[in-house]
Every structure is written in C-alpha cells, then in structure tokens.
Amino acid sequence: MGKITRITHKVGMINTPLILIILLLWATVLSTTGLPSAYAWFALKLVLPFLGMAGLFISLILVIIALCKKRQIASHLFSVVLCSIMALHLLLTLNMIQMPYPAxxxxxxxxxxxxxxxxxATVVGWGGDSTxxxxxxxxxxxxxxxxxxxxEPYDSGSTSSEDYGIWDQEVLAPVSGTVIAAYDKEPDITPGSEDILSVEGNHVYLVVDETGxxxxxxxxxxxxxxxxxxxxVxxxxxxxxxxxxxxTSEPHLHIHHQRQNPESTLHPTLAEGLPLYFKGTDADPMPQKGTVVYPQH
Known part of the structure; x- marks a missing residue:
C-alpha cells in the first residue's frame, strides 16, 4: 500500500496542475467575455499544444527508462495520456477541427x-458567423x-495587383469617428507571394463616435x-x-469591429471582436461569403 500511495502522490504532484490549467482555460473561454476569454483561447491554440508535445516527448522517454529499470510506470503513463490531450489541441490550431471562437x-x-x-459592387470574399x-x-x-x-476580377492567380478589380479602389469611412492610427509606409507585396512584412499591413483604425x-x-x-x-471623419x-x-494573398479590404483599442493591447489580434452590420446596400446587414453587395451611395 505504501508504494501505491507514493505513486499516486507522484502522479498528483506532476499532473494535477496540468489538469487544472486545461480546465481553467476551457472554463474561461466558455463562461467569460472580454480579454480573459480571448487570452485563454490563444493559450489553448498556440501554447497548450506545443507544451503538450514537449511533455509527451519527455514522458515517453521516462516510460522507456522506467521499463528498462523495471520500475513502476503508472505515473508516466498518466502523463503520456494527459500530454497527448494537450497536444491534440493542435487540431484546433491547424483547423483540422474547425471550431469558431465561442464568443x-x-x-x-x-x-x-x-x-x-x-x-x-463588391464581393464578400469571407464574411458571416460560421466556419x-x-x-x-x-x-x-x-x-x-x-x-x-x-x-471582380478576383482569385485569378495573377501576380500583378493591377489585375484585381479592387486594387486601388477608394476606401470610405463607414462611420463617424476619430482616427487613432494611420499607417501607409509598408510596401505592397506580390499577390500569392509569402513576402509578408506584418499581419495588418497599411491600415486606418477608428474609434466610433456612437459606441466608443x-x-x-x-x-x-x-x-x-x-x-x-x-x-x-x-x-x-x-x-x-x-x-x-x-x-494577404491578393488585393482586398479587411474590416472588423472590436471592443478594445488596438493601440493599447499587446497585439491588435488580442481583442474581443464584436458584430458588424451594414446599411445602405441591397444585401443582408451581415452579408456572407459569395454575396455581391451593391452599395447605394
């Protein structure tokens, strides 16, 4: 009984914190809002799987060592299972499991x-509420x-930006608001290339008068x-x-709405996205992928 107790204690000391971390991250994502939920989601997708793979590698080595020395392997096998669960979150990262952020x-x-x-007239390349x-x-x-x-034309495979219909089109302010960021010094890249210099590229950020x-x-x-x-504006x-x-893979305009000031967060993507609807068109207020939108300016 003493040996079983020691093994159980060892399993608890090593793995209980990991179990609590996994449960805490998922509970935060599924039951809270705002930055805590956003940060927990990033941890689940970009931190947990890689920690799991590292832990799985170490645990398997410890299992082999224990077998060679004819020692108990129960605690190590439990670690293998737990680290495998952590590593499986990579399926979320790679979109092999296509799960929307549970806002x-x-x-x-x-x-x-x-x-x-x-x-x-504009085509919604990506838009809507589902994967x-x-x-x-x-x-x-x-x-x-x-x-x-x-x-139109778009998705042509051309390496010339001028071959895309939206290239050099004027971007209009969609709301009344104040400019909090305006940047246009980054070179445009060749469509279809991997010469990416930043995520956002040249951009304008507005704080909206109506909602803040x-x-x-x-x-x-x-x-x-x-x-x-x-x-x-x-x-x-x-x-x-x-x-x-x-x-970006080809010329297009990306637009989204969020609660936090992108200039104040650790990164513009670490924020809580909010629904964005449109008026003054012939389309639904939240147009989906493939919709051709005719603005009524």
Whole structure:
C-alpha cells in the first residue's frame, strides 16, 4: 500500500496542475467575455499544444527508462495520456477541427451598423458567423465577425495587383469617428507571394463616435492613406485606397469591429471582436461569403 500511495502522490504532484490549467482555460473561454476569454483561447491554440508535445516527448522517454529499470510506470503513463490531450489541441490550431471562437455576446454588447466602405459592387470574399462562410476569421477572437472584401476580377492567380478589380479602389469611412492610427509606409507585396512584412499591413483604425468601440481597416495601398491620427471623419470620407500589404494573398479590404483599442493591447489580434452590420446596400446587414453587395451611395 505504501508504494501505491507514493505513486499516486507522484502522479498528483506532476499532473494535477496540468489538469487544472486545461480546465481553467476551457472554463474561461466558455463562461467569460472580454480579454480573459480571448487570452485563454490563444493559450489553448498556440501554447497548450506545443507544451503538450514537449511533455509527451519527455514522458515517453521516462516510460522507456522506467521499463528498462523495471520500475513502476503508472505515473508516466498518466502523463503520456494527459500530454497527448494537450497536444491534440493542435487540431484546433491547424483547423483540422474547425471550431469558431465561442464568443459570448451579452445584452450590453454595442451593436454597430455602418455604411459600406466601398463605392463599387463588391464581393464578400469571407464574411458571416460560421466556419463555412468565414473560416479565416471566426476562429480568432478579434476577427470573429470580420470581412474580407474583393471585386471582380478576383482569385485569378495573377501576380500583378493591377489585375484585381479592387486594387486601388477608394476606401470610405463607414462611420463617424476619430482616427487613432494611420499607417501607409509598408510596401505592397506580390499577390500569392509569402513576402509578408506584418499581419495588418497599411491600415486606418477608428474609434466610433456612437459606441466608443473600434473599427479596423487593413491591407491598404502604400502611400495612399489620406487621414492622420486625430482627424475626425464622417461616413463617406476617403480614408485611403485598397492595396495588398500585410498578410494577404491578393488585393482586398479587411474590416472588423472590436471592443478594445488596438493601440493599447499587446497585439491588435488580442481583442474581443464584436458584430458588424451594414446599411445602405441591397444585401443582408451581415452579408456572407459569395454575396455581391451593391452599395447605394
């Protein structure tokens, strides 16, 4: 009985903290809102699986050593199972399990209905509330309801930005707000290349008059931004032009709505995304992938 007690104690000392961490992270994601939930989701997808793989490697070595020395392996086998569970979260990271970020939107969440940010007929490349129509975005907290907008022609495979319909189109302010960030010094990259210099690329960020929340418009053309920090804009004012800067496969406009100031968080993606609706078009307020939107400016 003494040996069993020692083994049990050893299992508890090594693995109980790991079990508590896993449970705490999932409980935070599923039952809270705001930055704690966002940070927990990033930990589940970008930290836990790699810790699990490292722990699995170590645990397997310890099992082999214990077998060679004819020692008890119960605690090590439990660690193998636990680290395997941690490592399996890599399936979320690689989108082999396509799970949207489980946002909990309460009655106090600001609802923002904005004007369409482009003058011409636009195709929603990605947009909506599910992985089927918005996979690159719904899996991350800040971009939970983000849109990628393109124009015909698009998805052509051309390496020339000029061959894409949305290239150099004017980007209009969708709301009344104040510019909190304006940057356009990053070169546009070749469509389809991997010459990515940043995630957001050239951008304009607004704090919205109506809600006090933030609107982010990314991937603008180099040297095209027409506003500066501190400027107040109204719907329809020109902010810049669509480019192909940042993490992008072809020219498009990325736009999303979030609660936290992107200039104050550890990274613009570490924020709580909020729903974004549009008015003044012929489409649904939250248009989905594949929708052709005709603005009624």
């Amino acid at each position: 909990r939107i309460d009655k106090t969440t600001p609802v923002l209905t904005a004007e369409w940010p482009l003058k011409q 089927a129509v918005n996979l690159p975005h719904v899996i991350w907290p800040s971009e939970r309801w983000a849109y990628d907008l393109v124009m 929340t933030y609107l982010l418009l990314n991937h603008l053309r180099q040297n095209s931004v027409t506003v500066k920090v501190g400027d107040h 109204n719907p329809g004012d020109i902010l810049g032009r669509v480019g192909n800067s940042g993490s």
